[in-house]
Amino acid sequence: MATHVSPGGFLALCHAAICGILFASLIFTFFAAKVETRPGPLSAYGLLSAFLLGSTVCSLIYSDALNVETYFLAFSAHSLIVRGAFIAWIYYLLALTNFRIRRPAYFMFAFEFVRTILTVMYLETPHFLEIHDIERIAGPFGDTFTRAQSSPTALHNVVLLSSILHGIYMIIAIRDLRRQSDRRLSTSLEFAFVAVITLIAIDNIKDAFGIEAVYVSEFGLPIVVLALSSSLMDWIGAGQRARVSLVEREAHFDRVLDSISEGVISTDLSLRIKRMNAVAEELLPPSSPPDPLLEESIKLYNPIDGRPATWSSLIDGEDALVIYKGKNRCIFSIAGRTVRSPSNEPFGFVFVFRDITERKREEDMIRRDEKLRALGELSRGVSHDFNNYLAAIRASTDLLERKADDGAIRRRLIQHIKEAVEQASSLTRRLLPFGREEDARSYEELSGNYLIHETAPLIQTLVGNQITLEIVLGATHDRILGDLHELQSALMNLAKNAADAMPNGGTLSLTTMDARLEGERPALLIEVRDTGSGIEAARIERIFEPYFTTKPPTEGSGFGLPSVHRVISRHGGQIEVQSQLGEGTSFRLILPALATKPSSTKPKQESEENS
Known part of the structure; x- marks a missing residue:
């Protein structure tokens, strides 16, 4: 050492x-x-x-x-x-x-x-x-x-x-x-x-x-x-x-959200609110707790029957529902989407909604105006038929005065008067769909063949004698669940468009046949086909858009076909369109059929049930 x-x-x-x-x-x-x-x-x-x-x-x-x-x-x-x-x-x-x-x-x-x-x-x-x-x-x-x-x-x-x-x-x-x-x-x-x-x-x-x-x-x-x-x-x-950049991005994102006129709400998987913009905050109750449950904070109601609706039903879908702002009843178009992580795992939802109350009022007014316009056109043909019935009644009563002593003639004339009155009464009953509010519908089981049978006289009166009306009732599974008056109104809209496409006359055919929806579900197919001028291929994709019309502004409002699409969608059905310029157009309405025994192609006389 x-x-x-x-x-x-x-x-x-x-x-x-x-x-x-x-x-x-x-x-x-x-x-x-x-x-x-x-x-x-x-x-x-x-x-x-x-x-x-x-x-x-x-x-x-x-x-x-x-x-x-x-x-x-x-x-x-x-x-x-x-x-x-x-x-x-x-x-x-x-x-x-x-x-x-x-x-x-x-x-x-x-x-x-x-x-x-x-x-x-x-x-x-x-x-x-x-x-x-x-x-x-x-x-x-x-x-x-x-x-x-x-x-x-x-x-x-x-x-x-x-x-x-x-x-x-x-x-x-x-x-x-x-x-x-x-x-x-x-x-x-x-x-x-x-x-x-x-x-x-x-x-x-x-x-x-x-x-x-x-x-x-x-x-x-x-x-x-x-x-x-x-x-x-x-x-x-x-x-x-x-962190500073993140705070700035968060602040910028908040400003962007608040500048959007639509309401935006972001939630977790349990529908607990995590973020919303200023428009959405206006719908929250004043004393809402932090991170409240969406279902409990903002109530939804069906605009037709007023029954409560749920936010969860809007996930990956869209619907028009009622939200009350205080005592004011407002209709909102609400769309929900699932938010997913980069690994495609869902971790929340986002809902975007906008107030369409005023737009709905405008659409309702336009539809009422269209209905009144159609009623005016229909009334001209109906008045002619009604005058014929009145003339038959008057002729029978005049003859009855002269032949009052002959019992057999008197009974025959009284029977003619009753028949004329019944036919006039049937004609007025067919006009009822134009006097009903659209929201007052009720769905019931009815026959698709009977629907065509009952609507055909109104359509013939609407389109005039220069257009030949052909009826083919080929459906055997024609029992559906729907609103007779709504479906009649949809067919009348299609017939009116067909008549406009055949100003010099032509053939309008109404056909029922059996069909299949997705999943091989039985369905009723109603085809409305005309021999008119047809629709350009570039315009077919837009014909169901509101306000879109191929007619002059004084003749069309662009709500006829959207109304048809809305009615068929509410009945759970689909619409297919085929058209060829110069040859005509075919609208195929496919409605879910009820699982019942096949019915006769000859429609039952159900007028008494609906009188």
């Missing part, structure tokens, strides 16, 4: 200064972690500083040790504490890359775990060096320090392998940071990475060749860790900038 020479104190002063700076790093990390919402890198940096603080203290002890036992104990503790520092180093890089480079990190954790086990198993050879003796050697500034006379063991190659693996891991981390376009952070880390690899390599080479000198890593590693504080500050600054 070398004789003791009192140290000059420079190395001890360096160790003490490093310990003080590392302790200051720990204090900074503690307070920064309390305000940072992502404490991962801060925690790793704090652990790294703590382990290096412990290793520096051990370095201070064995650098001034006066016997082999003290040196051995401090050097062994140093070898174990440095293992914890390297593990914290791996975790620090993993946290900086937002835990994306997991597989390389897990491999490094496993390697360091094995190396730690080996270190514990071979404590008699700390850092895989066999210590023979200690001696005091001269330092770089005229002072002295203690160093061991040692030789590397066979396991010392593990140390060299560790240096290589840590270098590879650092390269992977830098590449990942550059892919994030975080050039500032990756650049600040590059110097530290190169310095760490260089210092460890120097010490490993020195140990391999048995060179007794100051361990540069004792001072280099803590200094490198302090240099990492710049990368940590860059990381904290980037996080702060990201």
